[in-house]
Amino acid sequence: MTKVQFRTAEERDRAQWADKFTAVAEGNLYRDKNSPFPIHEYFKLGLLGKEVRMLELNAGAALVDHMVADALTELNISSETEGNADEIKDWHKSIFYQDTLEQTARSFFSCGYAAQQVVRDIDPDTNENTYTIITLNSKTWYPTVPTFKYQEIREGRVVSIFSENNDGVKSWYAFVERHTKGNVEHELYKLENGNDLEGTKLKIKDLDRFKELEDSVATDLNHxxxxxxxxxxxxxxxxxxxxxxxxxxxxxxxxxIKTQMRMERIKHFRSLLAAPAQSLQRAQRVDDGEALPNNSKQARVEQYEHQATFDLRQEIMAVPPGAQMPQFIQRDLEIITKAMEMIRDCLSEIASVTGCPRSVFNLDEKGTIHVETEKKKDRKYVQRITQCQKKLEWITEQGAKTYFQWKGDKAGKKEITAELDSAFEMTLEEKVDLYRKMNSDGKFISQEEAVRNLFPDMTEEERTEMLQKIQDEDKSLAGSFGDPVPVEL
Incomplete structure (x- = not known):
């Protein structure tokens, strides 16, 4: 049968990188397939012992956990129409949306992007529609990239690669949800392996797990x-x-470095005993009574091994006068101290590159261990968290809008506003400075949004009045510079 391409090589590579990024964010650095980091050969071959593995101590997981915790503050839902906000709050509570939002934030930081899908299903007991929101695994989201970056995504695919074992034979499949405006199509492909770009197209009901799905379903949405x-x-x-x-x-x-430190500690504990040969007792051989062939090479080897075997469990060692006293030979622990300094340097460099506070890695400004979290965050870090919060608010509003449309609001009159509390305690001057930087080109945050965040206790009428004054002052200032005063020479 003719094979059909369902993804490109570029899309597959991006999906594999998203899988690696996700694994690192979860603290899973080394695995057999698609490992984020290479596993050294001496671990693969078991040269250091079958139980010795690379240590999965990941600063990346700590960084993402910290950023997610800062971004996920209290989510406030409001609406100008009475009842809309309460309906969304009840819906969020029923679907545990806070957990979904956390997954979205984690994917946002670790992969660089995140996608939420609003799902409409039918309750088999009541035969009524149910609605929920899920965070897509970043490696499964394949949007059709529009011609221009400013355009919205109008279509895309959710591609899930999986395998099934039948009588010991593993078979690979690709399940594809193809989303377009107002419709979603379900496709199934038979693959040769999990990295294929094309496969043999099957009927969706060829697998029992998809027997209740239709080939095409109308979504009744304009997006x-x-x-x-x-x-x-x-x-x-x-x-x-x-x-x-x-x-x-x-x-x-x-x-x-952490793995090397553990290896050095293991070697340090495996100390050797140095003592005069005269003070050591011969070990009792179990084969002493066996007859050995005379004048043979085997006899000489056995005799040497017998003479070189000592009992290191003896309690008393008779040291000859003037001989060296018995002592343990251990590895110098200085290499471990140096390794700790190297790790601190690496963490310090990570903090510098990402712009996160050094306290994320329990370091103070001098690079030594620090137990209290810094109150003042780095400006770059604040902007990253604020950006994430704005994106999470937007995606929450889009999910609510879709929910209302499926519930019958085709005209789009039901609107809600989602706001996350600020994660940082800043003075009004610091907030003004931050929002001025964010609004330098007028594209990231509007004046209205800035006023709403700077003065949360104001009523809508007071905010409107302040915005009107700002606009009047801007017009007045523009008029002053636009009409130069005539000067007589």
Whole structure:
């Protein structure tokens, strides 16, 4: 049968990198397939022992955990129409949306982008529609990139690669949800392995797990129910850059140093005894009574091994006068001290590159161990967290909008506003400075949004009045510079 391509090589490579980034964020650095970091051959071959493995002590997981904890503050839902906010709050509570939002934030930082899907299903007991929101695994999201970066995503695929074992034979499949405006199609492909770009197309009901699915389902929406948010994107890039992108080598180096430290500790504890040969007792051989062939090579080898075997469990050692006293030979622990300094240097460099506070890695400004969290965050770090919060608020609002449309609001009149509390205690002057920087080009945050965050206790009427004054002052200032005063010479 003719094979059909369902993804490109570039899409597969991006999916594999998303899988690696996710693994590092979860603290899983070394595995058999698609390992984020290479496993040294002496571990693969068991040269250091079958139970000795690379240490998965990941600074990346600590960094992402800290950033997610800062970004996920109290989520406030409001609406100008009475009842809308309460309905969304009840819905979020029923689907445990806080957990979904945490998964989205984790994917946002670790992979550089995240996608949420609003799902409509049918309750088999009541035969009524149910609605929920899930965070897509970043490696499964394949959007059709629009021509221009400013355009919205109008179609995309969710590709899940899986295998089934039948009578000891592993078979690979690709399940594809193809989302377009107002419709979703389900496709199934038979693959030769999990890295294939093309496969033999099957009927969706050929596998029992999909027997209840239809080939095509109308979504009744004017958009696809999947929404993507990104971290800062490079020029010409459509996906955001992972927080790990610039510190990938540092993360690997920390694990390697930690593993080397453990190896040195193991060797240190495996000390050797140095003592005069005259003070050591001969070990009792179990084969002493066996007859050995005379004048043979085997006899000479056995005799040598017998003479070279000592009993190191003896309690008393008779040391001849003037001979060296027995002592244990151990490895110098200075290499472990040096390794700890190297790890601190790596953590310090990670903090510098990512812009996160040194306290994330329990370091103070001098690089020594620090037990209290710094109150004042680095400016770059604050901007990263604030950016994430704005994106999470937006994606929450899109999910609520889709929910209302499926509930019958085709005109889009039901609107809600989602806001996350600030994670940082800043003075009004610090907030003003931050929002001025964020609004330097007028694209990231509006004046209205800045006023709402700077003065949360104001009523809507007071905010409107303040914004009007700002606009009037801007017009007055522009008029002053636009009409130069005539000067007589």
């Amino acid at each position: 696809i129910p999947i929404f993507q948010i990104d971290m800062t994107r490079g020029a010409g890039k459509y996906f955001g850059q992972s927080i790990f992108a610039k510190i990938w080598g540092n993360l690997q180096e920390i694990s390697e």
